[in-house]
Amino acid sequence: MVTMSDVAREAGVSMMTVSNVLTGNKRVGEPTRDRVLAAVESLGYEVNLTARHLRAGRTDTVALIVPSFHDYFGEVADRIAPLVEAGGRHLVVERTSADARSEMESLSMPRLRMYDGVLLSVAGLHSDELDRVPTSTPIVLLGEREVPPQFDHVRLANVEGARLATAHLLERGARRVLALGASAEASVGMESDRHAGWAEAHRAAGLVADERLVTPVPDFTSEAAYDAVTRLLDDGMPFDGLFAVNDTVAFGAVAALAERGVRVPHDVQLVGFDNLGVSRFVPPGITSVDPGYDVVAATAVRLLEQRMAGGDGPHEHVTVPVHLVERGSTRA
Amino acid sequence: MVTMSDVAREAGVSMMTVSNVLTGNKRVGEPTRDRVLAAVESLGYEVNLTARHLRAGRTDTVALIVPSFHDYFGEVADRIAPLVEAGGRHLVVERTSADARSEMESLSMPRLRMYDGVLLSVAGLHSDELDRVPTSTPIVLLGEREVPPQFDHVRLANVEGARLATAHLLERGARRVLALGASAEASVGMESDRHAGWAEAHRAAGLVADERLVTPVPDFTSEAAYDAVTRLLDDGMPFDGLFAVNDTVAFGAVAALAERGVRVPHDVQLVGFDNLGVSRFVPPGITSVDPGYDVVAATAVRLLEQRMAGGDGPHEHVTVPVHLVERGSTRA
């Protein structure tokens, strides 16, 4: 492997001069620079980033750690990447399994220290587990779980989004609104927040929410949602509105309804959450709560860059506003 | 920052002993090990991976480089991750923009050298550009473009898949099959291969493919597909079958057809390609060519691990077989 000292010898200069030419950290005379570049070219030299990182103490790299590359996380990742690059850093994405053990492992200090900063999408971890995550590397948390105060945190307006969605259904005349994937029991997190919003919308409309309409969806997959809705239809459970806690769940519901001949929005109106790219194209177009991806991404990156720049102000906990995007799955 | 030498001092041993305890590379006596571990614990020491990498010459990390985190690439990434982990290495995902400049940059030797191996999904690069990519790091290419022979390469049976899809449509009675997103002109790559399969199926059935049914879709987005199909319908272009070069494109088509009141599969039968997770749930269920994600992932990882293990056999160019998954968008 050709090293910087080979280049230095070839060009008849010191290693520092080669380094300076390559990084541009100090001025180097024109003729010398040319000799160095020629030597680099002829030897095919490429800097060893690992060595640079060790010496410089920076990696110029930010990690985004997500539970999967799908759906919501894919959308977020695609938006975060250019922002990080704009800050002159490189983005890499790592995946945790959704389970806490592996998530904890991804958070092992050795790995985190490889990055100048980390955006961590918290899926499986509880607040007290996060408490033990070391904080010497700047970290910004994303996601709907409760987190300890010593982290910056970006979350969605979950309760508000669910309320918007449900209120929209009620306004359009739905009276029995399924809360698909929601849960009153989950101690804290997306599913309980969205349950709360669902309930709140009912109260605000002077209606009583029927808790029997709260239907769990294991792992929030389309498959599980499909199964759950199919079972409800077979059991004859009456409903004329459906709030899905996310669009992935909504897709399963749409398929189940279509197969049973239940028309959307004629018989059942439906609203999802996340406004995935594909949701607009799933007939009849899924009305969905848009999480403001660009704002989520921009906020997360801004917070992280503040920390990486050495900012040590109080930790921010930002709730990003959401808005409803109306499509064909609810009546005009 | 607490280093290994701090631990060594605290435990009253040499740094090498600490290193050996931590890596397990050499046997260390029970009492000594305990003292070391106690010191590690009490000081909160964590190994510096950057330093380890520099010294050891390995990073135990594999990079998967993809054009975006969406769709096909998300599916592949989710399957590759566990396989790489199973090999005792860590996976990170990097994104290139689809454009060649940025893709070339991601391929800069310095970055590639940070990894023990690289899985590169080739989107924007031409064969002669790839020719200039240095090969000192083991690389396996994924994707449908033509690639130079000095790389291992995993691709799909594109022509065969397109043929399968089109033949299925013809068999089910379709006579004017749109080739949405295909192109006879693209010198080489996914869109021309799939065009070839479309044409081949017609020949095999003794039919003449009407080239006017070949409709380009810029960037292969759902939006562009929606626009293209809408325009065709408005122009009164007759067709009763639709082969979409991928499911993302198919989604756009489905939405356009639904909005214009064209029934699937009654008026137009439709087949996609990629069999994305959501395709099953988009009413009426998208018949799609399944690329055998698990095989793609397993093959790519196997080839890469062979190279990383020092294998220097001839470079393999594997074409993964595909199969058709029938759903409601084509007749039974």
Next chain:
DNA sequence: TCGGCCCGGATTAACGATAAACCGAGAAGG
């Protein structure tokens, strides 16, 4: 009883780069 070996551990020497200090020579300034 003695040479050879194994074991647990310490010493030495990098891995490949950069920060910081240093230095000679010409230019600028008083």
Next chain:
DNA sequence: CCTTCTCGGTTTATCGTTAATCCGGGCCGA
């Protein structure tokens, strides 16, 4: 004419690990 800069470059000292070697002593077989 001497001091003080600035410029262009070199020297020195690590960054935090681990591979390779070395070493003392107990144990073994002959």
